[in-house]
Structures are given as C-alpha cells and as structure tokens.
Amino acid sequence: MAKExxxxxxxxxxxxxxxxxxxxxxxxxWIFKIRYKPSGEVEHFKARLVAKxxxxxAGVDFNETYVPVIKYDAVRAVFVIxxxxxxxxxxxxxCTAYLNADLMDxxxxx
Amino acid sequence: xxxxxxxxxxxxxxxxxxxxxxxxxxxxSARRWNKTFDKFAHxxxxxxxxxxxxxYYSNDEQHSDKVKTILGIFMDDGIVCSTNAAKLEDILxxxxxxxxxxxxxxxxxxxxxVYQSPQPGIIFLHQHMYIPTYS
Numbered sequence: 001m002a003k004e005x006x007x008x009x010x011x012x013x014x015x016x017x018x019x020x021x022x023x024x025x026x027x028x029x030w031i032f033k034i035r036y037k038p039s040g041e042v043e044h045f046k047a048r049l050v051a052k053x054x055x056x057x058a059g060v061d062f063n064e065t066y067v068p069v070i071k072y073d074a075v076r077a078v079f080v081i082x083x084x085x086x087x088x089x090x091x092x093x094x095c096t097a098y099l100n101a102d103l104m105d106x107x108x109x110x
Numbered sequence: 111x112x113x114x115x116x117x118x119x120x121x122x123x124x125x126x127x128x129x130x131x132x133x134x135x136x137x138x139s140a141r142r143w144n145k146t147f148d149k150f151a152h153x154x155x156x157x158x159x160x161x162x163x164x165x166y167y168s169n170d171e172q173h174s175d176k177v178k179t180i181l182g183i184f185m186d187d188g189i190v191c192s193t194n195a196a197k198l199e200d201i202l203x204x205x206x207x208x209x210x211x212x213x214x215x216x217x218x219x220x221x222x223x224v225y226q227s228p229q230p231g232i233i234f235l236h237q238h239m240y241i242p243t244y245s
Contacts (some may be wrong), residue, residue: 001116005114005117005137008114008199011130011131011163012130013127013129013130013131013133014111014127014128014129014130014131015127015128015130016113016119016122016125016126016127016128017125017126017127017128018123018124018125018126019124019126023190025111025112025127026111026112026136027111027112028111028112028114028115028133028135029115030114030115030116041221044230048134048149049112049114049128049133049134050135051120051133051134051135051136052135052137053137053138053139054137054208064138064141065137065138065140065141066141067140067141067143067144067185068144068162068163069149069164069184069185069200070162070182070183070184070220071162071164072222073162074159074161074162074164074165074182075182075189075220076218076235077161077165077223078165078180078182078191079188079191079224080145081131081180081190081191082180083231083232083233085179085193085211086179086181086193086197086230086231087191087192087193087207088191088192088195089189089190089198089204089216090186090189090190090191090198090213090216091188091213091214091215091218091219092187092188092189092205092209092211092212092213092214092215093186093187093188093204093212093213093214094147094186094188094192094205094209094210094211095186095209095210095211095212096210097143097147097185097186097209098132098133098134098139098140098142098143099131099132099133099134100132100143100208100209101131101132101139101142101143101146102130102132102142102146103129103130103131103132103133103136103138103142104133
C-alpha cells in the first residue's frame with residue numbers, strides 16, 4: 001500500500017489544492033487483494049487505490065468515455081497476415097496501463 | 111479527490127487531491143489510457159487501421175527490406191508482428207521504456223489459445239480451456 005502510494009507521488013498523479021467552493025471531492029478507497037499461486041500458496045498482497053468515479057456527472061465532471069477494443073475478427077486477421085508474411089510475433093502486457101495516462105488533454109477536457 | 115485513507119497530509123488535512131493523472135475507477139479511465147497508447151503508436155509511425163482502430167500497422171516502403179509491422183491492442187494486452195525481428199525488438203523495448211511491459215509467449219492472447227505448428231505457416235486458434243467452465 002505504501003508502495004502504491006509512493007508510486008502515485010512519483011507519478012505526480014495529483015497535487016494538493018483547496019476544494020473549490022460548491023464542489024464535492026470524489027471519494028476513493030483502497031482495494032486489497034491476495035494473489036494466489038496456482039498451488040494455493042499466497043503469492044503476494046496487492047493494494048490498489050481506486051476513485052469512486054460513479055458519483056461523477058457526464059458533461060460536468062467528464063466528457064468522453066468511449067473506448068475501442070479490438071474485434072476478434074481483427075485478431076484472427078492479424079494472425080493470418082502475419083503468417084502470410086512470415087512475421088516474427090510477440091505478445092505483451094502493459095503494467096498498470098491506466099496509470100500511465102494523463103487525465104487532462106491540452107484542451108483541459110477530460 | 112479526497113486524500114487517500116491512511117495517507118492524509120498532516121499539514122493540509124482539509125485539502126483535496128486535484129488529479130493530474132489517470133486513476134482506476136474513474137469513468138474516463140479507459141478512454142484516457144487508449145488515447146495515451148494511440149499517441150505512442152503514432153510516434154512509432156504505426157497508423158490505426160480503417161477496419162479496426164485497435165489494429166495499427168506500418169508499411170515501411172523506404173526501408174530496403176520493405177518492413178511490414180502490425181500491432182493489435184486490447185486495453186493493455188497487445189500483439190506485435192513484424193517481418194523484421196529487430197524492428198519487433200525495437201517496439202517492445204520502447205514500450206517497456208515508456209510504460210513497463212511484461213512479455214509473454216505467443217501461446218495465449220485475450221482468451222484465445224494460440225498453437226503455432228512447427229510446420230511454418232500454420233497457426234491454430236482455440237478456446238479449449240473454456241469448455242470445462244461452461245459444461
């Protein structure tokens with residue numbers, strides 16, 4: 001938990017500010033999970049800070065939430081094409097992907 | 111956002127956190143991440159396909175070997191294929207520098223099990239492990 005908090009600080013996830021008048025702060029909470037090995041042994045304890053985003057109002061607190069995900073047809077097509085061209089393949093997984101993103105873009109919208 | 115429990119700032123207990131970076135649980139979290147990745151892909155000259163915006167490709171005509179590269183991304187799970195092994199390493203290295211990645215073998219991708227035959231040119235996709243879950 002201290003590690004996750006330290007990474008939030010290192011990441012400059014937030015800055016401390018007084019609450020603007022008439023606004024409410026989003027609540028947040030810690031989620032704790034125990035990761036088990038396939039054998040049933042405890043692998044490690046995991047802590048993640050999540051914001052309770054459900055209290056936010058569309059258009060006021062955020063604008064766009066649409067996100068594309070890949071179609072399985074496209075995945076199959078990628079395999080076919082890579083095969084035809086005899087491509088080298090690799091699979092990867094991005095660690096705590098969400099935390100890499102800035103919340104504001106240059107226009108200040110979220 | 112409120113200050114996280116157990117880590118309240120002793121000097122400014124009444125202050126709140128103005129979020130600059132994405133956090134899990136926000137409505138816009140997923141989209142913000144996708145935007146970030148999209149920017150990364152463009153920096154690497156990978157363009158989104160018209161057919162599926164999560165498939166990026168580059169077709170390097172200037173390169174003497176005419177390197178072709180395809181990348182598929184499902185939130186944080188990706189596959190990259192390239193005709194050039196060095197280019198493939200390049201992308202993975204760069205991804206790791208920017209985001210930190212873990213590399214897996216090609217045997218499993220977003221619920222699909224991938225079997226590559228030793229005979230070149232044959233890939234077999236299946237979801238065998240779902241069968242016990244549903245029966």
